[in-house]
Amino acid sequence: MSAATTRSRTPDRLCVEAVDLARASAEEAAAPGVVGAHLAAVSEGDRVVTHFFECKDPAYRGWRWAVTVTRASRAKNVTLDETVLLPGDDALLAPEWVPWSERLRPGDMGPGDLLPTDAEDLRLEQGWSGEDAPPPNSVVSSEMAELVEAEDADVTDRAIVPVRGSITSVAEELGMRRARVLSRYGLHSAADRWDESFGAKTAMAQAAPASCVSCGFLVAIGGSLGQAFGICANEFGPADGHLVSLSYGCGGHSEAAVMPKPPRPAPPVLDSMATDEFLLRPAPDSGSVPAADEEILADLGHS
Numbered sequence: 001m002s003a004a005t006t007r008s009r010t011p012d013r014l015c016v017e018a019v020d021l022a023r024a025s026a027e028e029a030a031a032p033g034v035v036g037a038h039l040a041a042v043s044e045g046d047r048v049v050t051h052f053f054e055c056k057d058p059a060y061r062g063w064r065w066a067v068t069v070t071r072a073s074r075a076k077n078v079t080l081d082e083t084v085l086l087p088g089d090d091a092l093l094a095p096e097w098v099p100w101s102e103r104l105r106p107g108d109m110g111p112g113d114l115l116p117t118d119a120e121d122l123r124l125e126q127g128w129s130g131e132d133a134p135p136p137n138s139v140v141s142s143e144m145a146e147l148v149e150a151e152d153a154d155v156t157d158r159a160i161v162p163v164r165g166s167i168t169s170v171a172e173e174l175g176m177r178r179a180r181v182l183s184r185y186g187l188h189s190a191a192d193r194w195d196e197s198f199g200a201k202t203a204m205a206q207a208a209p210a211s212c213v214s215c216g217f218l219v220a221i222g223g224s225l226g227q228a229f230g231i232c233a234n235e236f237g238p239a240d241g242h243l244v245s246l247s248y249g250c251g252g253h254s255e256a257a258v259m260p261k262p263p264r265p266a267p268p269v270l271d272s273m274a275t276d277e278f279l280l281r282p283a284p285d286s287g288s289v290p291a292a293d294e295e296i297l298a299d300l301g302h303s
Helices: 019-029 142-150 167-173 184-199 294-300
Strands: 035-045 048-055 063-070 079-087 123-125 180-182 219-222 227-234 243-245
Touching: 019 035, 019 048, 019 063, 019 079, 035 063, 180 184, 184 243
Parallel strands: none
Antiparallel strands: 035 048, 048 063, 063 079, 123 180, 219 227, 227 243
16 A cells, blocks of 8 residues: 555645635635635545635525645745635535437427437338338238239339339338338327327226227227327317227217106197087076076066
8 A cells, every 4th residue: 555545644734724725716716795604624635625605696506615725845935726615515506418309208399499300210110112122020911912912913113103013102002102111110109199198097997987999989090009098079079179099988988878858738628629618697597596587587676
């Protein structure tokens, strides 16, 4: 073990006493009135001491001015090493920098914004390029090429309008004649994301009377995703216009609560074939007392 490593880490006395030199260096680097009281002196090594001063700048709350001084062996003159502004334990620090591609969240894009896609994006893969041999992971597989060859169809890769029956025309019909298409990873990540929002594990689906696979408001979609997802067309449902899992469900299921038809009132009974007579005066013989003779009524003084 060398003698340098066995020396004591006790702060050098001359370096510790060089507070004025350290303060003058800090005030030269900082604005006037920014350097505050002396906080501490820490030994950094043999004849190397760092002096810490309070920073009064409101923008750097909790920071400290650090001035390192040193002296040569057997020398009495203390010299300046460096002056820096360092954060303290309770310093206000900026958050760790994160690339924009990792900071982006769904819904951040607005009108006119452009979102570049990485050339090596795992969510995408090369589409049908027009070559005779399709990519190994392409939907246009070798089985499709054998089928076209068995039907004596023309295979072309330079025609602007693909010949009917060619692999290029089949790829265009399947929507695979784009520069890049979704990879299996892109499909699975999208399916997991959609299932998390409108899937069987959501609280709405757990309380639903039935799943979307038997709902009349479900609009079927094509492709491989059509085996697990569809589009909700119930304007009163929580997922109207969204892609929902077939195992999702809500209270707006078309067969959950069929409302009974209201009872039809009986038709009114009207008799317009005859008239009813209403007498203004009762008939003389309609009462319980027999009618008296008019001569007797005249004798009694009745008119």
